[in-house]
Amino acid sequence: MIIVPKVRGFICLTSHPVGCAQNVVNQINYVKSKGAINGPKKVLVIGASTGFGLASRITSAFGANASTIGVYFEKPAAEGKPGSPGWYNTAAFEAEAQSAGLYAKSINGDAFSKEIKQKTIELIKADLGQIDLVIYSLASPRRTHPVTGVVHNSVLKPIGETFRNKTVDFHTGVVSEVSIEPCTEEDIANTIAVMGGEDWEMWMDELKAAGVLANGATTVAYSYIGPKLTEPVYRKGTIGMAKDHLEKTAFVIDEKLKDLNGHAYVSVNKALVTQASSAIPVIPLYISLLYKVMKAKGLHEGCIEQMQRLFATRLFNGSKVPVDEKGRIRVDDWEMREDVQAEVAALWAEATTESLPNIGDLAGYRNDFFNLFGFEFPGINYEADVNEMVAVPGLV
Numbered sequence: 442m443i444i445v446p447k448v449r450g451f452i453c454l455t456s457h458p459v460g461c462a463q464n465v466v467n468q469i470n471y472v473k474s475k476g477a478i479n480g481p482k483k484v485l486v487i488g489a490s491t492g493f494g495l496a497s498r499i500t501s502a503f504g505a506n507a508s509t510i511g512v513y514f515e516k517p518a519a520e521g522k523p524g525s526p527g528w529y530n531t532a533a534f535e536a537e538a539q540s541a542g543l544y545a546k547s548i549n550g551d552a553f554s555k556e557i558k559q560k561t562i563e564l565i566k567a568d569l570g571q572i573d574l575v576i577y578s579l580a581s582p583r584r585t586h587p588v589t590g591v592v593h594n595s596v597l598k599p600i601g602e603t604f605r606n607k608t609v610d611f612h613t614g615v616v617s618e619v620s621i622e623p624c625t626e627e628d629i630a631n632t633i634a635v636m637g638g639e640d641w642e643m644w645m646d647e648l649k650a651a652g653v654l655a656n657g658a659t660t661v662a663y664s665y666i667g668p669k670l671t672e673p674v675y676r677k678g679t680i681g682m683a684k685d686h687l688e689k690t691a692f693v694i695d696e697k698l699k700d701l702n703g704h705a706y707v708s709v710n711k712a713l714v715t716q717a718s719s720a721i722p723v724i725p726l727y728i729s730l731l732y733k734v735m736k737a738k739g740l741h742e743g744c745i746e747q748m749q750r751l752f753a754t755r756l757f758n759g760s761k762v763p764v765d766e767k768g769r770i771r772v773d774d775w776e777m778r779e780d781v782q783a784e785v786a787a788l789w790a791e792a793t794t795e796s797l798p799n800i801g802d803l804a805g806y807r808n809d810f811f812n813l814f815g816f817e818f819p820g821i822n823y824e825a826d827v828n829e830m831v832a833v834p835g836l837v
């Protein structure tokens with residue numbers, strides 16, 4: 442079929458298998474170009490199909506020659522209906538890994554469930570024995586609690602006060618005022634239930650109890666801080682409460698891994714265009730200004746550059762893992778640099794529909810957005826008939 446983008450607000454309903462494969466190959470080539478990392482050998486990535494999780498998997502495999510198991514929740518390809526981007530990304534990754542002689546298998550299902558955790562443990566036991574790195578990179582709007590059966594929905598809202606600021610519709614470039622009403626107490630609890638650390642801890646408990654964590658095993662989950670500008674709706678909003686919980690959970694898990702000489706970390710990553718971040722009001726405007734400033738300074742990174750740097754210079758640098766005063770790894774260090782933030786704040790004040798095309802990198806934002814779905818890669822003929830029925834080679 443011929444596949445064109447079908448955009449509805451901040452999501453795209455279609456994805457392009459050839460473009461998604463190109464995206465994966467580009468990331469693989471980047472990691473290879475940076476040289477070998479003396480890193481993990483057997484890796485489980487939870488949330489492995491897109492964004493930071495996919496980049497972590499690619500870095501593990503093509504940077505450190507690791508065997509990888511990926512867990513994700515994606516829509517398979519069907520006749521006349523393209524699969525979701527993570528489906529095609531995984532298909533391409535596993536094909537590339539297998540042809541490079543690397544073990545790569547995956548499980549498609551709800552990572553929050555007991556069933557998928559058990560299935561993963563069985564796969565580790567059967568194929569790898571034990572794993573030495575667990576990446577936790579889920580981003581989900583909801584979670585069915587495995588014990589209570591309650592469905593929790595996360596929200597992106599401020600706490601206590603209405604938030605008013607600028608935002609941009611990144612498709613039209615129109616800058617407008619957005620106003621977001623504060624959340625309820627229940628919203629906070631629900632967002633923590635979805636995006637906090639409980640599920641990460643459950644995974645680690647079950648992996649440990651099953652004896653599939655190797656001595657010295659490490660686990661890492663991803664967090665975000667960001668600037669003052671987005672604080673009311675991000676770090677001090679409902680999602681920030683969940684990130685606080687996730688960050689606290691790292692210490693709980695770290696303690697539980699002591700007898701294995703293992704460690705749990707949170708890595709604070711940079712703001713990037715992913716399916717998750719496109720949905721957050723205000724963030725697209727911030728990102729389009731940030732991209733402009735960071736590109737001008739030669740500091741811009743995408744998911745793969747971030748994860749390669751996390752592995753090579755933080756987690757597996759051959760000595761101590763550098764952390765901040767709260768025990769967190771910081772690969773948002775360049776984003777948070779004082780000069781970068783000062784310039785973004787100044788541009789923010791000036792941003793209007795008229796000025797944004799010049800002072801912001803809206804084109805870069807849009808390009809990254811379409812790239813997430815396999816569109817707008819140079820050299821791909823998007824008018825060509827492509828086979829949408831791509832299989833994931835290592836799917837269990």
Ligand code: NAD
Binds near residue numbers: 515710
């Ligand atoms: P993403 O949407 O690209 O990836 C989410 C992954 O989770 C996908 O692999 C998806 O299949 C999987 N997933 C979602 N629900 C699932 C379920 N129920 N069962 C199994 N798999 C499921 O998101 P991302 O931006 O890469 O986010 C990953 C983490 O990084 C999140 O914790 C996010 O908060 C954090 N982070 C993101 C940014 C950013 O700017 N995008 C910055 C810093 C930190």
Ligand code: NA
Binds near residue numbers: 489579
């Ligand atoms: Na991810």
